[in-house]
Amino acid sequence: MEAMKQYPDPSRIREELVQKYPAKVAKKRTKSIVINDPESIPEVQANVRTVPGIITQRGCSYAGCKGVVLGPTRDIVNIVHGPIGCSFYAWLTRRNQTRPETPEHENYITYCFSTDMQEENVVFGGEKKLKQAIQEAYDLFHPKSIAIFSTCPVGLIGDDVHAASKEMREKLGDCNVFGFSCEGYRGVSQSAGHHIANNGVFKHMVGRNNEVKEGKFKLNLLGEYNIGGDAFEIERIFEKCGITLVASFSGNSTVGQLENSHTADLNVIMCHRSINYMGEMMETKYGIPWMKVNFVGAESTAKSLRKIAEYFDDAELKARVEEVIAEEMPKVKAIIDEIRPRTEGKTAMLFVGGSRAHHYQDLFTELGMTTVAAGYEFAHRDDYEGRHVLPNIKIDADSKNIEELKVTADPELYQPRKTEAELEALKEKGLEINGYEGMMKQMMKKSLVIDDVSHYESEKLIEIYKPDIFCAGIKEKYVVQKMGVPLKQLHSYDYGGPYTGFVGATNFYRDIDRMVNNPVWKLIKAPWEKAGNGKGTELEAAYVTQ
Amino acid sequence: MLLRHTPKEVKEREGLTINPAKTCQPIGAMYAALGIHGCLPHSHGSQGCCSYHRSTLTRHYKEPVMAATSSFTEGASVFGGQANLLQSIETIFAVYDPDIIAVHSTCLSETIGDDLQQITKKASDDGKIPEGKYVIYASTPSFVGSHVTGYANMLTGIAEQFAQSTGEKKDQINIIAGWMEPSDMREIKRLSKELGVKIVLFPDTSDVLDAPQTGKHVFYPKGGTTVEELKSAGDSKCSLALGCISAEPAAIGLDKKCRVPFETVDMPIGLSATDRFIMSLSKAAGVEVPDEITAERGRLIDVMTDMEQYFYGKKVALFGDPDQLIPLTEFLLDLGMKPVHIVSGTPGMRFEKRMKEILQRIPGANFKNGLNADMFLLHQWMKNEPVDLLIGNTYGKYIARDENIPFIRFGFPILDRIGHSYFPNVGYTGSLRLIEKILGVLMDRQDREAPEEKFELVM
The missing domain is CATH 3.40.50.1980 (Nitrogenase molybdenum iron protein domain)
Structure with missing residues (x-):
């Protein structure tokens, strides 16, 4: 099937998208705009610097580290070391839901902690204030862990958050204090912050508690942040199938779960971009294989559950998974049968995240909708083209300064869960073991793939394609809607969700049906504008006498 | 409880800010x-x-x-x-x-x-x-x-x-808006027009951040103070700066550069501050206050007298920005309410001085601004001396829910309700809206919690 029969030639669209740019900018942007061919996937320029001034969707390293990865764990006190803004903006805005065990259990997600750095701290150093803040947080709350996040000025003035954390950890004795050098200027996007967060969580949390808990099929769910309750739905399904979730990285998680996560026998990865480092490091150190899954989409959920059952290779689990799918699917089917006639044939564009622009295409496919263009905000080439390109990715200066941890097998705890031969056999069966095929393989021929789309390019795309729905984030939401096109936020879900699993899929179907078919979009023009304002005939008497 | 770790006992903090009442x-x-x-x-x-x-x-x-x-x-x-x-x-x-x-x-x-x-x-x-x-x-x-x-x-x-000074004064007055909403700026323009005063208002986010849905995205919406207007501000007769922290520095800058004398007045929130604004503007322009504005004022006072029993003696906690909190606190006092806890993360001696003056009528009222004047402290104060009403930005909803206190959204940011872009808080009309909101939450609570035999039809 070929996409966009009714649209101009995609290479002409590509030219149009960059036409207005200064020559150098046009040349650079052209490499990030490619015409897809799933049979022979072209190279996409990704994870490179954004052109200053171009109006990007991207954020910073701090956002990726504190906001994305560490934010959802409820019982860490996350202190942001820097001026007040960074902590303020990341305060509750990512909708990471959490469910403490009891009303007395710890939950600091509703709190915002900052050292509120002042000019004198920038001039004379802020370490003293940081240590004071850690002490005050400890005295007030006695948390198990305190994490410190560096903002831009911290790295520049040379505050050593790691030394300060170590000193306080030793002083306090029963509180694990550790720091992150996630200054906003590191890397080229949030992505650098994900990597920094993975390193820190791996170094300071994973492996601290070796107690092996009960459970026959134990796994960790990586790269699932419980936005809108996504992790709750996956937890529900796992429980129903008899699968034990040791830890989720990091939606609805606790410090204890993360510290114990190396006792699991499999890591399943949702958001490859933000957490693949963790999967790799845990495999090397503990011998736990990782596998790419996708719980966005009902069919994708069923497929992912079957893969998990296949991995554990247990007849009982396989049977249970089939039972659960058979029980859940009819409810999903009843809803999709009702909705699909209204969504069939419509078009979507997705420019978001590092995985979501891929995952959500499954849901649109289930709705009979076509993705005409898609791209990530902060992904790398492997998220587009598949992990086989990893050896060919050039490491530039911006990536080089993000630490790569040197990980080796743990002398005591390394225990390969599967032999090489077993893993090979699983791969043969189509399981993405230690692998990810990327977004482009699934997208249609001649669809457009654009990395780090600019504001200008988005507006042009909408003008040209007039999609029925556009998926991005809050900054794009009202721009696109002002153009008369509904925008689905795929960071915050427009305050809805969950969208994962079986229940989530039906939530998404209903939301998209509502959005693309909402009568309000037809009310934008005033009646006098439609009738040629003031140019009509005189009023006619129209009354009825009885 | 959403803020279950906040203890009642207040301890001095020097390093850690928790739940800030400001951003950068x-x-x-x-x-x-x-x-x-x-x-x-x-x-x-x-x-x-x-x-x-x-x-x-x-x-x-x-x-x-x-x-x-x-x-x-x-x-x-x-x-x-x-x-x-x-x-x-x-x-x-x-x-x-x-x-x-x-x-x-x-x-x-x-x-x-x-x-x-x-x-x-x-x-x-x-x-x-x-x-x-x-x-x-x-x-x-x-x-x-x-x-x-x-x-x-x-x-x-x-x-x-x-701003440029051509040497020739223009018959116009600059109104330098402190941080207020597009709706407030629109209301300032309406009031000036009602008074018959030609003004240059800057900045002006009306018709920018309240743009109509037309099916087209206009990258530079029709609103906003124009370059021509800004240039001419140097020739204006004088400037009125609405707010000592957010607006006055621009008035000083303009005076230094172009010799445009200025007066700083409070943001016109509530009865008394609006009175002073109208007086200052009419005096500066040499115009009489028209009957329509007097009538607007009268309608506000009318509601204040009609409903006085619901306000009198009610304790209020509030947080936000100085230029809004100063006139708002004064307004609450005009209503007979008792603002007892106030924080603002924004530093400045002016706030402290004004608050001291205004709060003379409430002995023992707590107020703090600047470093460590955060919502964590406000919440602790509220645990020690409970209030009947909380006023502040959206983050206040966590405190309001935990403590079961009626809550009005006011200030920046408001992330979970609409209205602030469209309906002003300034002027007599804006103040009337504020009163309507205060009464709404207080009376809703009474309706929700009154014993059945005390449930009132007429209030």
Whole structure:
């Protein structure tokens, strides 16, 4: 099937998208705009610097580290070391839901902690204030862990958050204090912050508690942040199938779960971009294989559950998974049968995240909708083209300064869960073991793939394609809607969700049906504008006498 | 309980701020620049700043908020951000064609010592600023002051860099708006028109951040103070600055540059502050206050007298920004209410002085601003002396729910309700709306919690 029969030639669209740019900018942007061919996937320029001034969707390293990865764990006190803004903006805005065990259990997600750095701290150093803040947080709350996040000025003035954390950890004795050098200027996007967060969580949390808990099929769910309750739905399904979730990285998680996560026998990865480092490091150190899954989409959920059952290779689990799918699917089917006639044939564009622009295409496919263009905000080439390109990715200066941890097998705890031969056999069966095929393989021929789309390019795309729905984030939401096109936020879900699993899929179907078919979009023009304002005939008497 | 770890006992803190009642300078600079017609705000720092500010403003207004960033990487942080800013200016004029780029700094560019004046001059010398276009700037380090300071700094930059004195005075008055909503700015214009006074209002975010749905995205919406108006501000008879923290610095800047005398009045929130605003404006312009405005005032007073029993003696906790809190506290006192706990993260002696004066009528009232004056402290005060009403931005809803206290959203940011863009809080009409909201939440609570035999039909 070929996409966009009714649209101009995609290479002409590509030219149009960059036409207005200064020559150098046009040349650079052209490499990030490619015409897809799933049979022979072209190279996409990704994870490179954004052109200053171009109006990007991207954020910073701090956002990726504190906001994305560490934010959802409820019982860490996350202190942001820097001026007040960074902590303020990341305060509750990512909708990471959490469910403490009891009303007395710890939950600091509703709190915002900052050292509120002042000019004198920038001039004379802020370490003293940081240590004071850690002490005050400890005295007030006695948390198990305190994490410190560096903002831009911290790295520049040379505050050593790691030394300060170590000193306080030793002083306090029963509180694990550790720091992150996630200054906003590191890397080229949030992505650098994900990597920094993975390193820190791996170094300071994973492996601290070796107690092996009960459970026959134990796994960790990586790269699932419980936005809108996504992790709750996956937890529900796992429980129903008899699968034990040791830890989720990091939606609805606790410090204890993360510290114990190396006792699991499999890591399943949702958001490859933000957490693949963790999967790799845990495999090397503990011998736990990782596998790419996708719980966005009902069919994708069923497929992912079957893969998990296949991995554990247990007849009982396989049977249970089939039972659960058979029980859940009819409810999903009843809803999709009702909705699909209204969504069939419509078009979507997705420019978001590092995985979501891929995952959500499954849901649109289930709705009979076509993705005409898609791209990530902060992904790398492997998220587009598949992990086989990893050896060919050039490491530039911006990536080089993000630490790569040197990980080796743990002398005591390394225990390969599967032999090489077993893993090979699983791969043969189509399981993405230690692998990810990327977004482009699934997208249609001649669809457009654009990395780090600019504001200008988005507006042009909408003008040209007039999609029925556009998926991005809050900054794009009202721009696109002002153009008369509904925008689905795929960071915050427009305050809805969950969208994962079986229940989530039906939530998404209903939301998209509502959005693309909402009568309000037809009310934008005033009646006098439609009738040629003031140019009509005189009023006619129209009354009825009885 | 959502804030289950907040203890009743207040302990002095020096290092840790918890649940701040402020944010950082650049977002204020971005907001102020959006009130200039044809202007694209530009954040000179790393991408996260711009992304966070745009996101927060967008959540508050449910409107497009366009702004660009210098996209600092580690290299720029080491070698300086000049190349990034020059590239930004070139890209922006080529692609987005604004009349003005308003550059503000961030903690990053301030720490490394980038000089915006020098870089914009270089852009101009290198021919990167097209004929008839402008690049203006303001220094807005995040480690000084608060978002309100950033607003004031950008506004001062706008006044100083545009206003010109031709030597011939114009029959017009500048109204320099402190941080207020588009609806408030619209109301200020309406009141001035009602008084028959020609004004130059800046900034003016009405018709920018409350733009109509037309099926078209207008990158530079029709609102905003124009360059011509800003230039002419140097010839105005005088300026009225609405707010001593967010507006007065721009009035001082204008006076220094163009000799435009100014008067600082409170933001016209509530009866007394609106009275003073109307008096000052009519006096400055030499006009009589028309009957219609007197009648507007009368309607407000009428409701205040009709419903006095529901206000009298009710204790209130509030948090937000000084220029709003000062007249709001005064208004609560005019209503017979008791504002007992007040915090603002924005520093400044002026706030302390004014609050001391205003709160003389409430012995023992707690108020604090600046460092560690945060919502955690406010919540602790409330646990020690409970209140009947909480007023503040959306973050207050966590306290309100835990303590079961009626809550009114007021200030910035409001992330979970609409209305602030469309219905003013300033003027007599705005004050009437405030009263309606206060009564609404107090009476809803009474209706919800009254024993069945005491459930009232008429209130």
